Amino acid sequence: MSKDTTIASAPAPQKPTGQKPKGWRLFKLALQTRKSATMLGFGFSSGLPYALLIGTLNAWLGEVKIDLATIGVLSWIGLSYSFKFLWSPLVDRLALPGLERLGRRKSWIALCQGVLVLSFLGLAATDPARAIGTFALFAFLGALASATQDVAIDAWRIDVADEQTSVELLSSIYQFGYRIASIVGGALALVMAGRMSWPLVYVLMAGLIALIAVVTLRAPDTPRAEQGALHATLGQLGELAPRARGLALLVVGVSWAWAIGTIVAFMVRMLQPLAPGEKHPSVAAFTRETGPLIVLATVAVPLLVSAAINALKARRVAVLAAPDPAHGPLRTALNHLYVALVAPLAELVGRLRWGVLIVIGMILTYTLCYNMWASFAFPFYLEFLHYSKDEVAFASKLFGIFMTIAGISLGGFLFVRLGRMPTILIGAVLPILGNFVYADLAEGAPLIDRVGHAVGLHALFGAFGFDDRMVRLLLAISFENISTGIAGAAFVAYMSGIVSRSHTAVQYALLSSLTFLIGSLGRGIAGEAFDLYGYATVFRYAAAAGGLAVVFVLLEWLRVGRGAAASHAT
Structure with missing residues (x-):
């Protein structure tokens, strides 16, 4: 039996048609x-x-x-x-x-x-x-x-x-x-x-x-597989010449390398043992002073290089005057890196023009509100609120997964019924409210208790044997996971629609990486802020930061609406 053949005794599954199989099937x-x-x-x-x-x-x-x-x-x-x-x-x-x-x-x-x-x-x-x-x-x-x-x-x-x-x-x-x-x-x-x-x-x-x-x-x-298709694409008439591609790749590559190296170097300084009397560097100071430079290096520089590439190709400067299918090991490696780092963003800039600034701004900020604190969930539940490991395991991972699935399903439903941009806006607003819910939970959950008793949720969960303390956690996690489920479903659909079919996988990978950039950087300053100001205060600041996403969603909605109106007019 060859490596690609299936087990002879097992029936081959049919190619799925219609509804996707789930669960036991x-x-x-x-x-x-x-x-x-x-x-x-x-x-x-x-x-x-x-x-x-x-x-x-x-x-x-x-x-x-x-x-x-x-x-x-x-x-x-x-x-x-x-x-x-x-x-x-x-x-x-x-x-x-x-x-x-x-x-x-x-x-x-x-x-x-x-x-x-x-x-x-x-x-x-x-x-x-x-x-x-x-x-x-x-x-x-x-x-x-x-x-x-x-x-x-x-x-x-x-x-x-x-x-x-x-x-x-x-x-x-x-x-x-x-x-x-x-x-x-x-x-x-x-x-x-x-x-x-x-x-x-x-x-x-x-x-x-x-x-x-x-x-x-x-x-x-x-x-x-052979790599001929890749070389044939980049070697077409009118494509950027190898030397110009190499220069563009060098600028973008150095920018990314500097950003990653800077982050790693700070992590090493932060985590290495201290000599007597020394203090660790401030995460807040690093994020405030170096964070914007990291965003410039990983976002602004590639955007500028992409704009320059499109300008050169439009003016037919530094482009191939004849097909160039030649390649070797070095050219192959550089072509792969160019397609991974430069070409996807260049295509996006050429297609969206100035609108790319709104799209990138939305991508950078959309998950900021809930990505910043994700790493602190377990310390918050276990060490600050003093729930047991079993309680957190059930609420966060078992019950929480079902709430996330419910949120994703609801997001898909809203996408079909309301449309793309209304659902994306809902997905931007709900996590902001979720941060206020967690701020209330950190302060003893007076509002959660009031709402829960008023609508009968405490009685409903109580019927299953949960006390008020556990109900507070379940309600907070329910709201958070449903909110982020809706937001995630809406944003994945948006990202899938904004990418080009000619660069689908690589462009999606590049844009999705930017989705987590600011949120990941913000976790460092959030951790220091939790220590200094407490959970409730930082949750409210995170909610305010989520307002940036709402602004960019509204701007994107306006851009998409104008584009649709212009296409109908023509």
Whole structure:
């Protein structure tokens, strides 16, 4: 039997038509072929590290009394997921010595899973209260491996899809595995931590990744494809000349490298041991003074370079006068980087012109209101509000997941009934209100109690055995998760509609990375602010920051409306 054939004894799933399979039917389909069963394992392998490194890890840090400013800085490891498109060309092109025989994608997935096992074991062997720098290094290594694994898994899913096991079915199975991993890495890990040590929890989670690595070794794979189409596209008449492409790539690449290097250098300074009498640098000062420069380097510089590229091509300056299909190893690598870093934004600038400033502003601010505090949820619930690990596991991860699904479903419904921009506006406003709900929760929940009793929610939850204290948490999480579910569904649909079909995957990856940029940077200053001013005050400031998103949504609504009116007029 070849690597690409399915298990002979299992019936092949039909290509999905109409409604997507869900629940138990989806699980049964996932086990019917080697490809779909592997996809279930890969979805689990992708979701587990994210849950453990970006969420659950902060519960451990809060328990050992790591200050919130440090937790905020450590949360910047999440930028690995935002910036993964930067090294995706490397994952796509480079054959790993000694591992390539496993397969084009499997080699990278297996490597990343091995690094994840080592990083989890490293976390388990390190006491964060005594060696936070070493602990952060293992966490960063794990986040980098997890983000890189995601790149390889996404490519694998597209590569192996066929008529019997379509990419739509594989994507659904991936999400199913990912959600299971979110529960295991979130709720189950918290419940386990209430009964055993945190290091043992991470050792057991490392064991789960090791089991999935066995699945990886038996997965099908595809041969390495030729890169001729890429070179043919960039070598067409009128395209930018190789030297001009190289210069544009150099400017953008140096800007991104400086931004990432600056963030990493500050993290190292913040997390390294202090000499007697020394103090850690201020996260607020870094964000205030250097944060705008990071945004300029990662957003403004690429936009200016993109505008310059479009101007050169419009004036037919520094462009190819004849087709140029020539390529070698260096040209191939540079072409991949150019397509990842420069071409998607250049296309967006050329298509939207000045409107791109509104679109980028909206992308940068839309998730700011709720992304800033996400890393502090577990310390807030466990250390500040003193809920037990079991209570938080149920409310945040089990009950919360159903509320998020409800929010996503409601967002899709509103998108169909109200339209794109009204739903996006609702998604921008509701998380602002959610911050006020959490501010009230931090101050004893007087308003939550009043509303909950008035509309009968306390009585409803009480019928299931929940006391008032637990009802407050459930109501706050319900509002937050439904709000962010609506916002997420609306924004994903918006992003999917704004990208070009000629740059769909890469452009979406680039724009989605910008979605988390300011929110991720803001986590550092939020952590310090929580320590200085308290949760309630910072929640209200975050709500005010969310007003920026509302402004940009209204401007985008006006831009889209004018564009539609102009197209009807012509």
